[in-house]
Amino acid sequence: MLAICTRSRYKAQAVGCVMNISENITFPEASQEDRSLAIREALRNAIIDRRLAPGTKLSESEVGALFSVSRTVARAALQMLGFEGLVRIERNRGAFVSNPSPDEARQIFASRRLIEPGIIAAAVERITAADIKQFRRQLEEEQRHINERGPSARRAEIKASGDFHLMLASVAGNVILQKFMDELVGRSSLVIALYGRSGISSCGHSEHLAILDALEKGDGAQASRLMLHHIDHIEADLDLQLKQGFALKDALALT
């Protein structure tokens, strides 16, 4: 069972799995629109927080029950997550939280190394003073989360770190690349939650600052270099070898 699984693994915040997963959705009034989108967001957050362990089965009825919607709506949300690569959908079997292989993780970062310099190049041409201000606010927010401790802070920290890259994509003004980055950031967060070995963010944060400074100066080449290093650092903090040896046991345990 979904509830039991997450509860047993993370007793600290186990006031009830239902509340854990759906905590962030305030269905109060306006959300008469597209509940499946809200559910997608909630599940997405739960996955990249690792509150839902890779391999966990997400049954349609269960998800539907958790959010008080029919299987139809739950199914739509799961389908969307399937497109993003955060869940794997097997016909007649159901949806499972993705368990990206080390190889896939490398491909994700290789893709980012390809795309993000392009985003920087576009962003440096279009970024405004207002944007910069917005970025600085965002980075302060990020810093705030880093100083806090506890699981929910770490969660906010990963999210904030990803948001920096998403804002960059937004400034670049290319909606297609923005969508790609959306997917890549989501998958990266999952991979970091899976294979990360430390608090990457303290170093990540200062790198974000450096990138922003370079952008402000209009030095796109420097910003690109910094971005590549940043991605390298994130990937270097991952532990992508070990699992290779445990592939068998791993598959046995939770695939």
Add this chain to the structure above:
Amino acid sequence: MLAICTRSRYKAQAVGCVMNISENITFPEASQEDRSLAIREALRNAIIDRRLAPGTKLSESEVGALFSVSRTVARAALQMLGFEGLVRIERNRGAFVSNPSPDEARQIFASRRLIEPGIIAAAVERITAADIKQFRRQLEEEQRHINERGPSARRAEIKASGDFHLMLASVAGNVILQKFMDELVGRSSLVIALYGRSGISSCGHSEHLAILDALEKGDGAQASRLMLHHIDHIEADLDLQLKQGFALKDALALT
């Protein structure tokens, strides 16, 4: 009505719109699996062939009726196309064939200019003699379609041209980039059908050959250069200005 609309615009091949759109799906035996995928493919083909004009409404019931399935599975297919950007979905209004703006078209090609050199770089490291052989076969196929005339040949030609880029992505061995290219090729095909002014392919074909030759020699830098030129040429063949003046009328007419 969907049928009437396409029939009136393309009388030449109007043996009946139903057959036109669903012609390629042979539901005979194996397709007990995921009919929505088959429908997605059929609609995708119809869209990039321009048998379905941009702005055309794709009603769930109508699509369902055409393929003899319920709205549920038709809806799933439309949702998938929405993710790919080939249709635009508006809440409580329905799904419409995308009408990408010139600006969006430029963003699509900008994305390709970013990603495809990366794919080349990865492919040149991994391509095998067998792959090369496969590519040559594919290019012969492409040539064959170019020599033929008629609407269905032009369709096969656009598809074959896109397949070259998809094969390249496949050889590169990065499933994420491969997925991105899938989307980009689909959207490019739509844009070419929309804004293309001539038979791009005759020149495109020789460029494909040149790229392959460079790859065979292991000259990734040269292959990348050729690829960028190739993309430039495709984009240069488009007529992205005119519509700007007609923006008002355009929005009025079929957005």
Add this chain to the structure above:
DNA sequence: GTGCCCAAGATTGCATACGATTTGGCCAAG
């Protein structure tokens, strides 16, 4: 004791039904 088979339970795939929202036309007022 081990391995295979089969039936019951659970879960997904799909179809259909019903309420909600939008649209287009009709009629009346200006």
Add this chain to the structure above:
DNA sequence: CTTGGCCAAATCGTATGCAATCTTGGGCAC
């Protein structure tokens, strides 16, 4: 003749029911 509002038809969003498929546990044969 135009404009504004109201009503009906069409279409979407969602829930639910049924058939098909998969999983699992027990029983039987070897």
